[in-house]
Amino acid sequence: MQQDNHHVYPQQDHSRPQHWFRQGAAAAWPICLGYLPVGLACGALAQQAGLPFWAVGLMSILVFAGSAQFIAISMLAAGASPLSIILTTLIVNLRHTLMSSTLAVYLQGVNRWFLSLFAYGITDESFAVNMTRFRTGEWNRWQALTVNHLSNSAWVAATICGALVGQLIPQGALGMDYAMTGMFISLLTFQLHNRIFILTGLLAGLISIACYLLIPGDSYIIIASVGGATLGYIIKRRSKKST
Amino acid sequence: MSFFDYLLLFSGMGLVTYLPRWLPLFYLAHRRLPQWLIDWLSLIPVAILSALLAPSLFSDAHPRCLHWGKLELLVAIPTLIFSLKSRSMGATVLVGMFLYWLGGLFV
Numbered sequence: 001m002q003q004d005n006h007h008v009y010p011q012q013d014h015s016r017p018q019h020w021f022r023q024g025a026a027a028a029w030p031i032c033l034g035y036l037p038v039g040l041a042c043g044a045l046a047q048q049a050g051l052p053f054w055a056v057g058l059m060s061i062l063v064f065a066g067s068a069q070f071i072a073i074s075m076l077a078a079g080a081s082p083l084s085i086i087l088t089t090l091i092v093n094l095r096h097t098l099m100s101s102t103l104a105v106y107l108q109g110v111n112r113w114f115l116s117l118f119a120y121g122i123t124d125e126s127f128a129v130n131m132t133r134f135r136t137g138e139w140n141r142w143q144a145l146t147v148n149h150l151s152n153s154a155w156v157a158a159t160i161c162g163a164l165v166g167q168l169i170p171q172g173a174l175g176m177d178y179a180m181t182g183m184f185i186s187l188l189t190f191q192l193h194n195r196i197f198i199l200t201g202l203l204a205g206l207i208s209i210a211c212y213l214l215i216p217g218d219s220y221i222i223i224a225s226v227g228g229a230t231l232g233y234i235i236k237r238r239s240k241k242s243t
Numbered sequence: 244m245s246f247f248d249y250l251l252l253f254s255g256m257g258l259v260t261y262l263p264r265w266l267p268l269f270y271l272a273h274r275r276l277p278q279w280l281i282d283w284l285s286l287i288p289v290a291i292l293s294a295l296l297a298p299s300l301f302s303d304a305h306p307r308c309l310h311w312g313k314l315e316l317l318v319a320i321p322t323l324i325f326s327l328k329s330r331s332m333g334a335t336v337l338v339g340m341f342l343y344w345l346g347g348l349f350v
Binding site: 027029030033034051055058059062063064065068072082085086087089090093094095096097098099100101102103104105107108109110112115116118119120122124127128129131132174175176177178179181182183184185186187188189190191192196197200201202203204205206207208209212213216220221224225226227228229230232233236 | 282294
């Protein structure tokens with residue numbers, strides 16, 4: 001009887017493109033929710049720094065990198081040169097090479113046009129969401145691309161809204177400031193597959209705090225990610241050898 | 244700044260943002276990756292998330308210094324437990340926001 005039901009309701013088939021989009025959207029909405037307060041704040045800050053709303057939209061479309069945009073806006077307000085802003089952007093976004101490399105494991109042999117389109121939407125958030133799903137084997141590249149581009153649209157819209165009406169929204173309304181933190185906490189719990197992963201997370205967190213306190217700038221993210229993963233990998237190798 | 248100035252600046256920023264996202268994917272997706280690299284990369288997500296999160300829970304930004312018992316950390320503990328139990332990112336984000344809002348009323 002159950003097999004018959006599958007034939008009666010073909011819309012239950014989860015391998016069709018419209019399902020990919022819906023599943024991608026279901027995975028993306030918490031990211032969009034998280035981007036809303038951050039994007040509004042980013043847009044409002046840009047407007048205070050003298051950027052017109054269309055420039056904010058242009059920046060979000062061409063750059064699509066939250067922390068780099070915040071830094072660029074404060075540098076623009078301080079009268080920094082374009083070259084120094086571009087250089088800082090490069091340094092802040094170097095961490096994406098790690099994410100891009102990691103995603104390559106799950107996008108083996110995919111055509112280069114798709115890869116080039118996909119790469120545009122690699123952010124901390126979309127990376128973590130997609131990796132969690134890729135690992136379980138229930139995810140394909142189209143669902144992942146949907147996550148990337150829906151997040152991007154939400155970011156562009158939120159930053160433009162921020163530039164237009166950001167001043168009207170009270171700071172910290174409804175715990176909005178915690179949206180991104182909550183998202184990272186959730187994504188972190190999805191990554192705790194076994195003791196090695198937990199240990200890697202703890203080590204990366206410790207290194208991150210130490211570097212954050214000791215080294216100005218954003219290098220703490222890359223140092224802690226590479227350091228934590230490398231230590232975790234060494235410990236994994238050693239524990240395998242000893243057993 | 245004129246439209247052209249903005250376009251030039253943002254194009255430059257966009258280029259240096261896109262290249263680190265694109266180059267590794269573009270080349271590595273068509274190479275056979277050695278097993279050690281795959282193993283190492285599998286630890287990158289947890290390491291990156293932890294590295295992004297930890298300073299915001301345990302330290303202040305201006306100036307940078309350790310800060311134990313921040314509201315962010317106090318809210319993070321029930322949020323983490325909720326996430327482990329529920330396995331739902333959307334619900335976890337909402338619970339975190341609610342607790343943070345609630346905590347803000349008492350601090």
